[in-house]
Amino acid sequence: MVTLKIAFRNIFRQKRRSILTALAMIVGFTLSSVFIGWSDGAYSDIIEMFTKNRIGHIQVHQRGYLDKPSLYKTIDGYESTGETIGGIKGVAAWTPRVYSAGLGSVGAKSTAVQIIGIDAAREVDATRFDKKIIDGSKFSVQPVREAVLGKGLARVLAATVGGEIVLVSQGADGSIANELYEIAGIAESGDDITDRTACYLHIGDAQELLVLEGRCHEIVVIVSNINRVHKITKAIEAGLDDSRLDVAPWQVVAKAFYRAMQADKQGDAIGRIIIMLIVAIGVLNTVLMSVLERTSEYGVLRAVGTKPAQIFWLVICEVLIIALGSIAVGALLGASINHLLSIYGISMPQEFTYGGIKFQTMYAEVNARSLIIPAITVVLAAAVVSLFPALKAARILPARAMRAN
Amino acid sequence: MTNSDVIVTESITKVYAENGVPVEALRGVDLTIRSGEFTALVGPSGSGKTTLLNIISGLDAPTAGKVWLSGKLLSGMSGNDLSDFRRDNIGFIFQAYNLIPVLTVEENVEYIMLLQRVSKAERHRRVAAMLEEVGLKGYANRNPPQLSGGQQQRVAIARAMVSEPAIILADEPTANLDSKTGSDLLEMMNRLNTQTSMTFLFSTHDPMVMERARRLITLKDGKVESDESK
Numbered sequence: 001m002v003t004l005k006i007a008f009r010n011i012f013r014q015k016r017r018s019i020l021t022a023l024a025m026i027v028g029f030t031l032s033s034v035f036i037g038w039s040d041g042a043y044s045d046i047i048e049m050f051t052k053n054r055i056g057h058i059q060v061h062q063r064g065y066l067d068k069p070s071l072y073k074t075i076d077g078y079e080s081t082g083e084t085i086g087g088i089k090g091v092a093a094w095t096p097r098v099y100s101a102g103l104g105s106v107g108a109k110s111t112a113v114q115i116i117g118i119d120a121a122r123e124v125d126a127t128r129f130d131k132k133i134i135d136g137s138k139f140s141v142q143p144v145r146e147a148v149l150g151k152g153l154a155r156v157l158a159a160t161v162g163g164e165i166v167l168v169s170q171g172a173d174g175s176i177a178n179e180l181y182e183i184a185g186i187a188e189s190g191d192d193i194t195d196r197t198a199c200y201l202h203i204g205d206a207q208e209l210l211v212l213e214g215r216c217h218e219i220v221v222i223v224s225n226i227n228r229v230h231k232i233t234k235a236i237e238a239g240l241d242d243s244r245l246d247v248a249p250w251q252v253v254a255k256a257f258y259r260a261m262q263a264d265k266q267g268d269a270i271g272r273i274i275i276m277l278i279v280a281i282g283v284l285n286t287v288l289m290s291v292l293e294r295t296s297e298y299g300v301l302r303a304v305g306t307k308p309a310q311i312f313w314l315v316i317c318e319v320l321i322i323a324l325g326s327i328a329v330g331a332l333l334g335a336s337i338n339h340l341l342s343i344y345g346i347s348m349p350q351e352f353t354y355g356g357i358k359f360q361t362m363y364a365e366v367n368a369r370s371l372i373i374p375a376i377t378v379v380l381a382a383a384v385v386s387l388f389p390a391l392k393a394a395r396i397l398p399a400r401a402m403r404a405n
Numbered sequence: 406m407t408n409s410d411v412i413v414t415e416s417i418t419k420v421y422a423e424n425g426v427p428v429e430a431l432r433g434v435d436l437t438i439r440s441g442e443f444t445a446l447v448g449p450s451g452s453g454k455t456t457l458l459n460i461i462s463g464l465d466a467p468t469a470g471k472v473w474l475s476g477k478l479l480s481g482m483s484g485n486d487l488s489d490f491r492r493d494n495i496g497f498i499f500q501a502y503n504l505i506p507v508l509t510v511e512e513n514v515e516y517i518m519l520l521q522r523v524s525k526a527e528r529h530r531r532v533a534a535m536l537e538e539v540g541l542k543g544y545a546n547r548n549p550p551q552l553s554g555g556q557q558q559r560v561a562i563a564r565a566m567v568s569e570p571a572i573i574l575a576d577e578p579t580a581n582l583d584s585k586t587g588s589d590l591l592e593m594m595n596r597l598n599t600q601t602s603m604t605f606l607f608s609t610h611d612p613m614v615m616e617r618a619r620r621l622i623t624l625k626d627g628k629v630e631s632d633e634s635k
Contacts, residue, residue, distance in 0.1 A: 005512075
């Protein structure tokens with residue numbers, strides 16, 4: 001207790017030095033907090049766009065489809081599978097999809113297309129498909145042989161709304177599949193790669209074209225809380241209890257994207273380490289100076305019976321008290337800045353693309369991570385850098401130390 | 406060694422290496438001080454007074470020789486054991502007072518008892534009595550920088566004596582004080598020595614201290630030159 005009392009009063013004794021030490025910690029904490037809040041906010045936006053616009057949070061396929069997609073690997077009776085999934089707690093929406101490769105022709109122009117059969121009503125609930133239509137009318141809920149083309153595909157085929165597209169593919173029964181569709185709209189998903197080949201059909205039309213009645217290749221699931229995606233994946237697996245089906249969270253569905261993001265995050269950690277190293281060096285310098293100036297005082301404390309360990313804790317306590325105060329101020333600053341950035345964001349001078357998705361404005365996020373990680377880092381950095389001065393003070397030879405007065 | 410011998414040194418030598426050159430500060434000092442003595446270690450500067458005091462208190466280690474305090478051999482004690490031993494057996498009075506600047510007068514006097522885990526009520530009782538004894542009643546909540554040199558040295562005396570150690574070691578306690586204050590303090594220490602069984606050992610070259618000491622040990626060039634009892 002007396003150690004704490006002396007430590008606390010020593011902080012106010014050397015106000016200027018304590019303020020300098022605290023400033024180094026506050027700046028380090030705030031920078032680190034904003035760094036984390038900013039990158040977490042950006043990654044959350046990217047994940048949100050990537051999953052909700054495109055792949056969903058969880059996907060269900062026939063076993064092996066993800067590794068080697070095939071027209072024949074279908075989910076039979078998907079409606080009942082979907083209904084089971086929809087009844088699981090945490091599932092916000094589900095939608096079936098049919099995929100096939102094909103050839104699309106508009107007039108004299110032809111190109112490879114990806115035929116994507118979607119349930120228009122469910123797709124709106126799940127992936128806000130209606131928001132992607134940038135030209136033309138809304139996709140019909142009933143199959144009326146309409147197609148919506150990706151923006152890039154429309155450009156390649158010089159297709160316009162109201163025109164027609166001929167699709168040629170292969171039916172699941174081995175027949176040649178070909179049909180004429182009216183172009184009802186042009187869609188922009190924010191993903192250039194998809195938009196260059198995507199040709200959306202009503203799922204009923206796609207099933208008829210590909211001879212896949214009552215079947216789909218994929219069920220996309222949207223959950224209400226993305227942080228619970230793994231738990232909900234397990235719940236779906238348990239709920240379906242079907243060994244012929246694979247249930248995979250987005251991290252498995254988009255492995256490459258997920259790994260790239262993790263690698264980026266590791267890069268961010270290096271940035272944080274550099275910030276904290278600068279802070280640590282600043283703190284080490286002030287603590288060393290303080291110990292050096294008080295050598296004689298430590299000598300007196302040792303002379304009157306204070307144990308080396310008590311001197312050690314005295315130095316550590318002083319630094320930790322400053323660290324705790326700095327964390328409180330830094331948390332207030334960091335959370336405030338992150339809050340402002342989460343509302344107003346920062347517009348990039350140029351639009352950039354991540355995972356094929358375009359971004360213009362980046363928003364931060366206020367979360368526990370952006371406060372806990374800097375707090376742990378500041379406390380650890382302060383404790384580690386004060387170890388050496390604390391040991392130096394504890395190992396002081398009283399007689400020699402008092403001569404330093 | 407008898408039961409009444411509180412400080413015994415045997416062939417103490419201390420060699421410092423000054424810029425790589427060995428300097429002999431003490432050269433075989435044999436000393437025996439009995440309980441309740443009021444002794445002054447005298448001698449010119451560099452004679453080894455402070456070095457001997459530091460070695461006796463375990464603040465410094467001798468190059469050779471042995472020290473017994475209250476029958477305990479200091480050499481071989483660990484850092485923690487030495488701290489505990491000093492805390493419980495030795496009171497220090499320094500030339501520069503060496504109070505803890507961030508603690509009040511009361512807290513400075515109380516500090517050693519806090520280390521000893523004396524109960525709060527007992528600490529307060531003893532601190533109040535001690536401050537009254539040294540004439541600082543009413544100064545309990547002052548900080549050391551608010552006190553004069555004489556008052557600070559009184560606090561140091563109170564701190565040294567409050568836990569009733571067997572030995573009080575005072576290194577030039579009057580050197581920074583004017584003669585009137587120094588004389589008053591010496592009178593006070595003399596009185597406390599008479600009232601208690603505490604043993605006082607001073608290092609000094611102040612004639613006032615020599616005058617009041619009942620035993621004078623003179624050091625010269627690191628050796629005991631004379632040892633006179635009055």
